[in-house]
Amino acid sequence: MKKIERKLRKLIASLQKHEPDVVITEQPSQNLFVANGGLDCGVSPEELRHFCAEHAAGTFDIYVRIHKPYSFVHFDSIQDAITLFEQFQGCKPYSLEKNVTFYFLYVQTVPNVVSTNPVASVPVGLRLEENFVSEKEELLLIQLANDCISLCPDGGSKLKNRTVLHFGYDFTYTTNEPDIEKPAKQPIPDLCHSLCERMLFYGFISALPNLITVNFYEPGQGIPLHGDNSPLIKGEVVSLSLVSDAVMSFKKDTNEHYSLILPRRSLLILKDEAKDIWKHGISSKKYDLACDGRLLKRDKRISFTFRNVGPAENSSCSKNCCDCCTNDTGQSVTDLNSVENVYVHQVYEQIADHFDQTRHSLWPGVKRFIESISNGSLLLDVGCGNGKYLLCKKDIVNVGCDRAFALCSICRSKGFNIFQADCCDLPVLDDMFDAALSIAVIHHLPTENRRRRAVEEIVRILRPGGQALIYVWAMEQRRDGNESFYLKSGKRKEYSFCNDDEIPSSSLSTSKEIFPVHKSRQQFQSQDLLVPWKFAKSKFNKSNDIDDKRREMFLRYYHVFKENELQSLCQQVNRCIVVESYYEQGNWCVILKKEN
Numbered sequence: 001m002k003k004i005e006r007k008l009r010k011l012i013a014s015l016q017k018h019e020p021d022v023v024i025t026e027q028p029s030q031n032l033f034v035a036n037g038g039l040d041c042g043v044s045p046e047e048l049r050h051f052c053a054e055h056a057a058g059t060f061d062i063y064v065r066i067h068k069p070y071s072f073v074h075f076d077s078i079q080d081a082i083t084l085f086e087q088f089q090g091c092k093p094y095s096l097e098k099n100v101t102f103y104f105l106y107v108q109t110v111p112n113v114v115s116t117n118p119v120a121s122v123p124v125g126l127r128l129e130e131n132f133v134s135e136k137e138e139l140l141l142i143q144l145a146n147d148c149i150s151l152c153p154d155g156g157s158k159l160k161n162r163t164v165l166h167f168g169y170d171f172t173y174t175t176n177e178p179d180i181e182k183p184a185k186q187p188i189p190d191l192c193h194s195l196c197e198r199m200l201f202y203g204f205i206s207a208l209p210n211l212i213t214v215n216f217y218e219p220g221q222g223i224p225l226h227g228d229n230s231p232l233i234k235g236e237v238v239s240l241s242l243v244s245d246a247v248m249s250f251k252k253d254t255n256e257h258y259s260l261i262l263p264r265r266s267l268l269i270l271k272d273e274a275k276d277i278w279k280h281g282i283s284s285k286k287y288d289l290a291c292d293g294r295l296l297k298r299d300k301r302i303s304f305t306f307r308n309v310g311p312a313e314n315s316s317c318s319k320n321c322c323d324c325c326t327n328d329t330g331q332s333v334t335d336l337n338s339v340e341n342v343y344v345h346q347v348y349e350q351i352a353d354h355f356d357q358t359r360h361s362l363w364p365g366v367k368r369f370i371e372s373i374s375n376g377s378l379l380l381d382v383g384c385g386n387g388k389y390l391l392c393k394k395d396i397v398n399v400g401c402d403r404a405f406a407l408c409s410i411c412r413s414k415g416f417n418i419f420q421a422d423c424c425d426l427p428v429l430d431d432m433f434d435a436a437l438s439i440a441v442i443h444h445l446p447t448e449n450r451r452r453r454a455v456e457e458i459v460r461i462l463r464p465g466g467q468a469l470i471y472v473w474a475m476e477q478r479r480d481g482n483e484s485f486y487l488k489s490g491k492r493k494e495y496s497f498c499n500d501d502e503i504p505s506s507s508l509s510t511s512k513e514i515f516p517v518h519k520s521r522q523q524f525q526s527q528d529l530l531v532p533w534k535f536a537k538s539k540f541n542k543s544n545d546i547d548d549k550r551r552e553m554f555l556r557y558y559h560v561f562k563e564n565e566l567q568s569l570c571q572q573v574n575r576c577i578v579v580e581s582y583y584e585q586g587n588w589c590v591i592l593k594k595e596n
Contacts (some may be wrong), residue, residue, distance in 0.1 A: 002088040004103070009034050010469060011103055018068075023108040028082050030111050030213070032073045033104040040069040042098040048073070051093050056080035066110045072110045077192070081106070081418070093399070120154070123250055123258055125272030129204065133268035134519055135193070138242050142187040143240075144191055145214050145302050149372075151408055151420040155567060161221045161284050167212040168341055169309060178211050178309040185422045186405055187345030192317030196306065199238060204269050206207040207234045210307035210341060217246075217301040224308055225251055225281035228270065236271040238306040244299035247288035250278045261288075273349065304367055305390065310338070331348055339515075343557035346445045350555055351533055356386040365584045366439055369469040369591065377434035381440030382423050382458060387411040399433075412479070428461045436461065436468035442566075443472040443558050446528070452569055455592075459576045462594040470570070474588045475524050475560045484586030487521055527562065530555040 001593045012024055015033065022033070037043050040181045046380040048071055051105055057190050058077035075081045085104045092101050109475065133141065149165055159173065162338040171177070188196075192212055213224065228237045248268070250258040260276075262268055270280070286298050348355070356437045366389060383399030384390060387409055391398075401421040402408050411418040423428055424440055436458050438531040445451045458468045459510060477484045533554045566588045575595040582589050 002326075005448055006104055007090070008105065010104060012581075015070075015105065019111060022111050025106050025108050028078055028085070029079055029105065029106040029108060030075050030078045032075070032081050032084060033105040033107050034073060035073050035105070036069060036100040036103055038065060038068045038070040040067060040099050041129040042286075043100060045071070045073075045097060047096055051095055052080075052084065054095065055083055055087070060111075065284070072258065076437050087293055089454060105355070109288070121256070121258065123252075123274040123278045125270060125274035126250075126278075127204070127258070127269040128260065128262070129267040129269070130263055131265055132240065133242075133265050135265070137195075138265050140191060140303065141240075142242055142302060143303075144189055147214070147409075148214070148405060148420075148585070149216065150188055164222060165214040168209070168388065169211040171211070171213055176226055177277070178232050179309065180232055180309055183341055183345070183422070184211075185403070185425065186420060187341060187349055187403065189405060192306075193346070195240070195304075199267070199306070204236070204267065205238060205306070205308070207308045210338060211307045211309045213305040213307075215301075215303045215305065216301075219298040219299075219300060220284060220286045222282035222284035225249070225279040227276070229276040229277045232309050232311070234308045234310055236269055236308075237275050238270070239268045240304040240306070241266050241268070244301045244304040244541065245288075246282050246298070246301055248280055248282055250274070250280050253280055254347070280400045335515050339446050339557055340444070340450075343555055347533065347554045347556050348404040349406045350406055352386075352410060354533075355407070355566050356410050359386050359388055362388065362472065363439065363587070364390060364472065365582070366437065366469060366588055369435075369467075370396075370437075373435045378432070378434045378439070380433045380461060381437040381439070382403055382421075382426065382430070382454075384411065384416075384418070384440060385440075387414055387416045387418070389437060389439065390416045396549075397437075398590075414486060416596070424450055426457045426461055430460055431463045433461050434466050436466070438470045439467065440471055440473070442470060443560060444556070446557055452572055455573045455576065457540070459573055459592070461596050464594055464596040467591060467593045470566065470585050470590045470592070471584075472561045472566055472589075473558060474583065474586050475527060475562045476583075477523055477586045479583055486586045513596060518558075524560050528557075528559050531558050562586070 011033075015022055015024065031255045034048065039047050040485065044256070045064055047365065048158060049062055050073075051064070052073060056075060056077070058075060058080050059074055060075045060080065063074070073081075073084075085106065086179075088102055089104055092099060145165070148167075152445070158327040166188070167186050168184055169190045170179040170182045170184050172179050188210070191215070196208050200208060239262070240262055244264055246262050247259050248262050250260070260268075262425055274280075279586055286299065313502065369391060370379070370392040373393065373396050376397075378397045380398065381387075381398070381400040383387050384402050387410070389398075390400050390411070394566050396583055397417075399419075401419050403420070403422055405420060408418050413548040420425070424445070430444045438458055442451050442454050444455060455470070455548070458470070462468060474484075477487045515528050515530050516526050518524065518531045520532070533556055563583075564581075567590055570576050570578050570590055570592050577595055579593050579594045
């Protein structure tokens with residue numbers, strides 16, 4: 001009994017501190033304060049209601065304090081309050097899932113608390129579409145997320161309360177803005193493209209997203225209240241919930257609150273005030289209180305957040321990014337990172353299987369270089385594609401990486417040592433590899449800064465004295481009176497970086513493209529251009545959700561190099577020595593060495 005009295009004295013002091021408006025009384029009252037009967041103790045309103053109903057003859061109302069370990073109960077009959085107070089003071093109700101001890105205090109009135117009634121006012125611009133994806137699609141998305149996170153050497157970005165993974169562009173959490181100058185290491189996967197097109201078809205979004213963030217939540221993890229009103233975020237912000245339900249909270253600067261259950265497989269659309277004025281978040285706790293009083297136990301949860309991002313309106317480029325504002329024809333380009341994302345990363349994700357079917361032959365110069373590497377050496381093939389060079393020499397340790405998840409998956413299925421990475425941001429220690437390859441990679445980068453950065457990364461990961469071989473497509477497809485394989489009739493198509501079988505000129509007249517579209521097997525007219533990839537229809541998987549036109553042709557961005565351009569680029573890089581520069585069948589090639 002003394003133990004209960006000590007506990008009650010502590011409860012009175014705590015209640016008076018945290019709830020100064022609550023008046024405690026020694027006289028029996030219709031109102032009970034129930035310690036350990038709250039959400040933070042894992043006791044749901046339903047459990048508390050069931051417990052009271054077992055022992056009260058009349059009706060009653062339960063009131064819950066959010067994020068508190070106690071609740072309040074108002075009984076129509078004072079005798080019911082007395083019964084619970086006297087019979088269960090300091091007891092552990094057997095009907096509760098949690099092993100908690102109830103303590104009761106009489107209070108004069110129930111304070112101004114949050115009841116279990118739903119909030120009526122919905123933020124303007126908030127929309128919830130339940131069952132947006134099927135159970136089968138959910139499983140595919142979960143598998144996609146888990147596969148992508150497993151291919152990341154660092155296992156994704158670890159934040160305080162969750163792990164995140166980005167497709168398309170990176171996101172800077174210190175400023176809560178997308179980094180539109182830094183494409184993410186992983187492009188937007190095909191499965192997400194089909195979802196985005198469905199959102200657009202139903203009018204949930206006004207433009208296709210180019211940034212997708214995947215959030216991985218463990219039970220008890222959440223995301224702080226935040227806004228998505230950055231000028232770099234265009235239109236709607238959309239979130240798809242998977243695996244389990246969660247309660248999202250909304251708050252305005254006026255202290256108005258709103259809460260909403262996000263069921264698994266539901267799509268949340270935020271625009272107008274809901275996006276620009278209201279902040280939203282998910283509290284870090286193991287139980288959620290639903291509007292109807294239910295206590296939802298948190299489970300693991302995955303969400304996909306879709307955004308369309310780009311430069312702020314009326315913003316001007318700095319001097320440092322002027323090479324991102326024009327191409328060599330003088331055309332204005334607002335965001336060449338988007339060019340790389342749309343015309344390189346997304347394309348290779350979609351053509352990976354066909355690419356693997358058509359890329360088997362080895363460039364003679366590459367084969368010679370690999371065979372010259374000493375036995376036991378460590379080789380990294382940056383942008384390894386389907387991994388065809390990883391089998392060239394078995395007496396060395398061959399490691400490959402590629403930006404395209406689909407190509408990494410193909411390499412993994414062949415048993416290669418593979419990881420996913422951006423060639424401009426390799427997750428590799430300095431001075432680690434004896435040799436490196438970059439075959440048909442750097443010519444896909446649309447700015448000189450990115451191309452130089454790719455060379456810098458290769459030099460960084462080489463040990464002192466280590467060598468690398470770089471191949472890029474040449475502007476000069478005729479040299480010393482000889483045509484390259486590419487210009488010839490196509491008898492040796494596998495040697496070409498392109499797969500543009502004869503395509504009608506009408507297919508190339510697309511005014512929306514910011515670069516000229518190259519016509520098959522002709523001399524290049526521009527250094528920056530789009531080169532078609534044409535599918536053999538019989539080999540294409542027609543079950544994919546891609547329209548008929550895209551089934552036949554994709555456009556890939558290229559910057560074709562002029563003579564001495566690659567050599568000059570390498571010479572700009574610190575500790576980089578050009579050992580040899582040569583031309584091979586329509587390609588400029590450089591062997592470089594890292595200075596001791």
